[in-house]
Amino acid sequence: MGSIAEFFQHLMNGLTLGGIYALIALGYTMVYGILKFINFAHGDILMVGSYIGLFTFDAIRGQTMGPWTVIAFFIAMLAGMLFSAGLGMAIERIAYKPLRRATRLAPLLSAIGVSFILSNMAAWMWGTKSRKLDYPFDNSPIYLKGVSITPHQILILAVVIVMMVALKLFVDRSRIGKAMRATSLDQDTAKLMGIKADKIIAITFAIGSALAATAGFLIALEIKVYPSMGTMTGLKAFVAAVVGGIGNISGAMLGGILLGLLETFGVALLGIPYGLRDTIAFVALIIILLVKPEGLLGKAEKEKV
Amino acid sequence: MMLLETTKLTRAYGGVVAVSQVDFQVREGLITGLIGPNGAGKTTLFNNMTGLDTPTSGKVYFKGADITNRSAHKICRMGIARTFQNIRLFKELSVLENVMVGLHFKTGKSSTTGRVMAAFLSYLKVVDEYELMNESAIKWLEFFQLESLKDELAKNLPYGHQRELEIARALATDPTILFLDEPAAGMNPSETDSLMKTIRRIRDLGITVVLIEHDMKLVMNICDTITVLNYGQNIAQGTPAEIRHNPKVVEAYLGKEET
Amino acid sequence: MFNFILLILIYTAIFALMAIGQNLITGYVGLLSLTQAGFFAIGSYVTAILSVTYGWNFWLTVPMAALISSFFGLLIGLPTLRLKGDYLAIATLGFGEIVRNILNNWDSLTNGPMGIQRIPMISLFGIQISPYKKWGFLVLVWIFVLVAYFLFDRLAKSRLGRALEAIREDEIAASSMGINVTRYKVWAFILGAAVAGVAGSLQAEFILSVTPGAFTFMVSIMVLCMVVLGGMGNFKAVILGAFIIQFISYFPQLVGLSNVIPPQFKQILFGLILVVMMIWRPQGILGREKRSAPRRLFRSGGDV
Numbered sequence: 001m002g003s004i005a006e007f008f009q010h011l012m013n014g015l016t017l018g019g020i021y022a023l024i025a026l027g028y029t030m031v032y033g034i035l036k037f038i039n040f041a042h043g044d045i046l047m048v049g050s051y052i053g054l055f056t057f058d059a060i061r062g063q064t065m066g067p068w069t070v071i072a073f074f075i076a077m078l079a080g081m082l083f084s085a086g087l088g089m090a091i092e093r094i095a096y097k098p099l100r101r102a103t104r105l106a107p108l109l110s111a112i113g114v115s116f117i118l119s120n121m122a123a124w125m126w127g128t129k130s131r132k133l134d135y136p137f138d139n140s141p142i143y144l145k146g147v148s149i150t151p152h153q154i155l156i157l158a159v160v161i162v163m164m165v166a167l168k169l170f171v172d173r174s175r176i177g178k179a180m181r182a183t184s185l186d187q188d189t190a191k192l193m194g195i196k197a198d199k200i201i202a203i204t205f206a207i208g209s210a211l212a213a214t215a216g217f218l219i220a221l222e223i224k225v226y227p228s229m230g231t232m233t234g235l236k237a238f239v240a241a242v243v244g245g246i247g248n249i250s251g252a253m254l255g256g257i258l259l260g261l262l263e264t265f266g267v268a269l270l271g272i273p274y275g276l277r278d279t280i281a282f283v284a285l286i287i288i289l290l291v292k293p294e295g296l297l298g299k300a301e302k303e304k305v
Numbered sequence: 306m307m308l309l310e311t312t313k314l315t316r317a318y319g320g321v322v323a324v325s326q327v328d329f330q331v332r333e334g335l336i337t338g339l340i341g342p343n344g345a346g347k348t349t350l351f352n353n354m355t356g357l358d359t360p361t362s363g364k365v366y367f368k369g370a371d372i373t374n375r376s377a378h379k380i381c382r383m384g385i386a387r388t389f390q391n392i393r394l395f396k397e398l399s400v401l402e403n404v405m406v407g408l409h410f411k412t413g414k415s416s417t418t419g420r421v422m423a424a425f426l427s428y429l430k431v432v433d434e435y436e437l438m439n440e441s442a443i444k445w446l447e448f449f450q451l452e453s454l455k456d457e458l459a460k461n462l463p464y465g466h467q468r469e470l471e472i473a474r475a476l477a478t479d480p481t482i483l484f485l486d487e488p489a490a491g492m493n494p495s496e497t498d499s500l501m502k503t504i505r506r507i508r509d510l511g512i513t514v515v516l517i518e519h520d521m522k523l524v525m526n527i528c529d530t531i532t533v534l535n536y537g538q539n540i541a542q543g544t545p546a547e548i549r550h551n552p553k554v555v556e557a558y559l560g561k562e563e564t
Numbered sequence: 565m566f567n568f569i570l571l572i573l574i575y576t577a578i579f580a581l582m583a584i585g586q587n588l589i590t591g592y593v594g595l596l597s598l599t600q601a602g603f604f605a606i607g608s609y610v611t612a613i614l615s616v617t618y619g620w621n622f623w624l625t626v627p628m629a630a631l632i633s634s635f636f637g638l639l640i641g642l643p644t645l646r647l648k649g650d651y652l653a654i655a656t657l658g659f660g661e662i663v664r665n666i667l668n669n670w671d672s673l674t675n676g677p678m679g680i681q682r683i684p685m686i687s688l689f690g691i692q693i694s695p696y697k698k699w700g701f702l703v704l705v706w707i708f709v710l711v712a713y714f715l716f717d718r719l720a721k722s723r724l725g726r727a728l729e730a731i732r733e734d735e736i737a738a739s740s741m742g743i744n745v746t747r748y749k750v751w752a753f754i755l756g757a758a759v760a761g762v763a764g765s766l767q768a769e770f771i772l773s774v775t776p777g778a779f780t781f782m783v784s785i786m787v788l789c790m791v792v793l794g795g796m797g798n799f800k801a802v803i804l805g806a807f808i809i810q811f812i813s814y815f816p817q818l819v820g821l822s823n824v825i826p827p828q829f830k831q832i833l834f835g836l837i838l839v840v841m842m843i844w845r846p847q848g849i850l851g852r853e854k855r856s857a858p859r860r861l862f863r864s865g866g867d868v
Contacts, residue, residue: 036650037650038650038653038654040653094839095839095842095843098843099842099843102842102846103594103846104594104650105590105594105596106842106846107842108596108650108653109596109788109792109838109841109842110838110839110842110843112598112785112788112835112838113834113835113836113837113838113839113842114835114839115835116785116831116832116834116835116838117832117835117836117839118835120828120831120832120835121828121832123828124826124828124829124832231781232661235654235657235658235661238654239654239658242651242654273669275665275668275669276665276666276669278661278662278665279662279665281658282655282658282659282661282662285651285654285655285658286643286644286655289643289644289651289655290643
């Protein structure tokens with residue numbers, strides 16, 4: 001414990017994990033920003049996305065390795081993203097949209113139902129055994145002054161960074177992005193300004209779900225995939241979104257990375273037993289909710305009286 | 306001594322100052338009006354006096370006691386009741402039960418623990434309590450002639466009756482001061498007339514009334530004293546006649562005249 | 565076949581206890597808590613540990629189970645209940661997972677994933693109530709349900725119940741009517757936890773062993789389904805809901821098709837129930853119970 005190299009090692013591992021959390025947290029935060037609702041099924045959409053990516057890759061990668069394998073990798077990732085985007089929109093249309101004017105409890109309960117349906121469908125169709133992406137490339141670590149970095153980690157970080165930059169640009173610069181921000185500020189006014197709120201909501205679900213699928217595919221590469229993975233992964237990413245300030249896109253990115261670092265350093269340096277690693281996120285959640293309930297970058301909002 | 310007063314009360318949300326250094330006084334037994342253009346900080350001031358919001362600085366005194374950071378339920382128990390601008394009834398409860406909620410803390414044991422245990426263990430007590438509350442609730446409904454509607458769900462009442470029910474519910478807490486946030490909003494002239502009579506009857510019960518209102522006819526007619534807020538500041542106070550001719554008030558409402 | 569019906573009825577009762585607690589929290593106060601599995605686990609382990617390790621009598625472990633569960637209810641409730649409702653669902657879900665995590669890892673107390681076996685059977689006035697002879701156990705668990713039903717129903721019909729409903733309808737208005745919103749929410753949480761703890765005790769005595777694997781998120785979801793399906797805010801309805809969900813749960817075994825119907829089917833069905841009920845019948849099968857004046861049990865009983 002204590003050497004600089006070791007510190008950077010954990011930092012690297014924490015960043016990789018945190019990047020994945022951040023991608024998932026974005027989906028929660030975007031949906032919450034617009035609908036003020038926690039999409040409980042988000043983690044399960046991720047799970048489906050990672051399975052689809054995994055299956056696609058197995059189907060198209062071919063026998064021989066070569067440049068095509070790399071292309072196949074990204075095609076598979078894209079397939080997972082597209083499928084999840086469609087799934088996310090379909091879920092919104094079927095299970096949430098009819099409940100927009102219902103009590104606050106109704107969409108939450110419906111979302112829990114959807115989550116349960118997805119994870120059990122997956123268990124039924126694909127079995128409960130956990131899988132890993134059969135990635136054919138050399139993953140032997142590169143050593144940089146005693147810090148080992150695997151090509152997978154580099155790949156993950158690269159994908160995460162590209163996705164985040166793309167999303168940030170999209171939301172800040174594009175017409176649809178502007179409409180999304182307007183809708184999240186005030187849905188009724190946005191409608192009066194000619195923004196089709198329903199369409200914006202559908203797009204938000206699609207983007208959030210696609211990002212989750214990307215994260216899921218990266219998890220398949222580095223960790224493993226199983227039908228109930230969405231629950232815990234989703235929960236932690238939600239914690240990340242809350243820590244960063246729910247509804248705030250930069251906050252979700254920050255929160256995700258912080259949570260990844262916290263978990264890695266918590267186990268490595270603070271001596272928290274590995275078995276209780278999952279507990280860290282919830283303790284973080286409770287602390288942030290008590291100390292700064294609006295999150296690090298969020299704005300405090302008070303119910304209008 | 307004023308029944309209720311604020312001293313240099315300020316409430317800022319981030320950089321936006323909604324209420325700034327306001328000294329506001331309520332004299333016992335009078336009807337006090339609080340007026341001002343939209344966004345002047347009237348409701349914010351109300352919320353800061355009734356525990357729904359906490360001032361950034363300044364104090365609120367009620368009967369000489371500092372109640373600045375007290376929570377809403379405690380302030381209510383001290384004798385300050387209120388209604389809301391956008392009607393906040395318990396929609397899925399009956400008219401009668403809405404009033405009964407107002408009677409809640411007046412009945413029975415004072416500690417929550419005691420209440421939970423009593424409800425859990427003593428059936429007869431539950432029945433006795435119900436009968437007691439039913440009786441007083443009906444009295445308040447009769448005050449507004451709503452007793453025939455007592456079993457309707459609150460959400461099914463017509464708008465005017467909803468406003469009345471909200472006042473009845475607040476009165477059930479047996480307040481010393483009643484705060485009314487735009488009680489005439491959305492009412493037609495004849496409903497407003499009857500509201501004026503009602504407010505006077507409430508005053509005649511010995512209850513001090515403070516109201517925010519945009520309907521100037523109502524304000525000028527029934528208020529004994531008026532305070533005017535503009536951009537979060539107390540710009541004038543006095544009798545209706547004084548306020549009517551105060552140049553600052555005229556300016557706040559009509560804008561500065563070009564000279 | 566007949567045995568299966570008895571089994572379903574016993575599980576209906578155990579889960580009905582949890583559903584009664586959930587109904588107070590969700591149906592009356594309008595809070596979405598996903599932690600009944602956690603309190604259920606705590607109750608089970610309290611009975612298991614006290615009776616196996618310390619040799620306590622079952623009847624003494626029941627109040628302890630209720631007490632310790634309520635304590636955890638208070639512990640989780642105090643920080644989270646001040647917050648906006650949506651976070652509560654996540655925080656409580658996290659709590660359930662933490663409980664399971666700890667049960668799995670605290671070997672010296674809980675024996676880890678292996679759990680605790682050989683829990684002594686319940687005896688009452690020298691008669692052993694064996695879970696193998698289902699009739700006796702069935703009567704016992706339903707007595708617990710009846711007692712819980714009367715206590716909670718009475719609570720809900722009292723002015724306390726009305727205050728809880730006022731909180732559900734509008735927290736701000738409720739606090740402006742002198743109701744201490746946080747305190748009442750915590751109380752609802754404590755009572756809901758207590759009754760789930762008792763359900764846990766009974767579960768431990770029915771299986772005669774406890775393992776962390778029995779207290780997954782699915783248990784909380786099943787309880788939630790019972791409340792949603794039967795009708796939020798109606799204690800009779802949630803008991804009906806408990807029966808229907810347990811019936812669905814054991815239907816494959818009941819008709820001898822457990823080889824044909826995959827185990828995930830019932831869970832998919834639970835998920836569907838939540839979605840479909842929310843869209844088409846949010847009030848549940850029986851709907852919310854209309855609040856009415858409580859009546860005296862004995863007409864000429866006089867005052868006590």
